[in-house]
Amino acid sequence: xxxxxxxxxxxxxxxxxxxxxxxxxxxxxxxxxxxxxxxxxxxxxxxxxxxxxxxxxxxxxxxxxxxxxxxxxxxxxxxxxxxxxxxxxxxxxxxxxxxxxxxxxxxxxxxxxxxxxxxxxxxxxxxxxxxxxxxxxxxxxxxxxxxxxxxxxxxxxxxxxxxxxxxxxxxxxxxxxxxxxxxxxxxxxxxxxxxxxxxxxxxxx
Amino acid sequence: xxxxxxxxxxxxxxxxxxxxxxxxxxxxxxxxxxxxxxxxxxxxxxxxxxxxxxxxxxxxxxxxxxxxxxxxxxxxxxxxxxxxxxx
Numbered sequence: 001x002x003x004x005x006x007x008x009x010x011x012x013x014x015x016x017x018x019x020x021x022x023x024x025x026x027x028x029x030x031x032x033x034x035x036x037x038x039x040x041x042x043x044x045x046x047x048x049x050x051x052x053x054x055x056x057x058x059x060x061x062x063x064x065x066x067x068x069x070x071x072x073x074x075x076x077x078x079x080x081x082x083x084x085x086x087x088x089x090x091x092x093x094x095x096x097x098x099x100x101x102x103x104x105x106x107x108x109x110x111x112x113x114x115x116x117x118x119x120x121x122x123x124x125x126x127x128x129x130x131x132x133x134x135x136x137x138x139x140x141x142x143x144x145x146x147x148x149x150x151x152x153x154x155x156x157x158x159x160x161x162x163x164x165x166x167x168x169x170x171x172x173x174x175x176x177x178x179x180x181x182x183x184x185x186x187x188x189x190x191x192x193x194x195x196x197x198x199x200x201x202x203x204x205x
Numbered sequence: 206x207x208x209x210x211x212x213x214x215x216x217x218x219x220x221x222x223x224x225x226x227x228x229x230x231x232x233x234x235x236x237x238x239x240x241x242x243x244x245x246x247x248x249x250x251x252x253x254x255x256x257x258x259x260x261x262x263x264x265x266x267x268x269x270x271x272x273x274x275x276x277x278x279x280x281x282x283x284x285x286x287x288x289x290x291x292x
Contacts, residue, residue: 001239059273060273064209064275064277067216074255077258084247089237
């Protein structure tokens with residue numbers, strides 16, 4: 001099981017962990033379908049009893065109905081659980097160092113993409129449509145340097161807030177990354193160059 | 206007349222397939238789900254619904270005489286689908 005504080009490859013001194021999923025409102029069509037499928041066996045029994053009470057009184061027919069209805073109900077529940085898994089495991093995780101986008105397609109297909117925050121250049125929030133505007137959910141796109149493909153998070157709650165958060169964290173990470181890079185690589189050379197310039201100025205009167 | 210036991214065997218096969226698929230789904234959830242209440246609660250709910258349904262069926266089936274036959278086609282012809290009662 002995934003632990004937010006022990007994510008795969010988390011050797012980056014990550015402090016903040018934010019988990020995002022699609023807005024629960026996107027589950028409504030799935031919920032209606034599931035409810036219909038699960039209620040159908042009971043509704044069928046009530047309808048049969050009302051329309052033709054002697055049908056289920058035939059020897060063995062009630063048993064046949066229970067056999068069929070229970071199998072239908074169980075597979076309906078399994079279908080609902082698998083749909084829920086697809087929703088539940090489709091997540092994106094934002095830390096102060098990176099973004100992890102985990103796309104769940106069906107039960108056995110998963111795509112895990114990772115993006116270091118300092119590489120994020122352009123973050124776009126998109127809210128399209130009346131329902132999206134009222135409930136405030138939409139897509140967030142993250143564009144990285146030199147790549148045509150962009151990270152896309154669909155139907156995230158409060159996309160503008162999420163985009164702002166990503167930009168802020170990316171800015172912080174970029175600063176830290178730059179400071180570390182300057183300390184590791186640029187500063188010794190820079191210091192040498194400055195020293196050489198000073199020496200040259202002294203020699204030349 | 207088809208003996209009822211044949212239908213019980215078919216149901217058993219369905220439940221076996223259901224059990225395998227449910228096990229795979231639960232394993233996926235336990236393996237890749239984020240540790241937390243939602244993951245545990247949804248898995249437990251699914252398991253509880255499945256177990257209660259199967260147990261209820263088993264309790265009902267224990268009262269059934271499986272040696273009796275059922276006249277499917279005659280019964281279906283008498284069903285509301287083929288012989289709707291006048292209202």
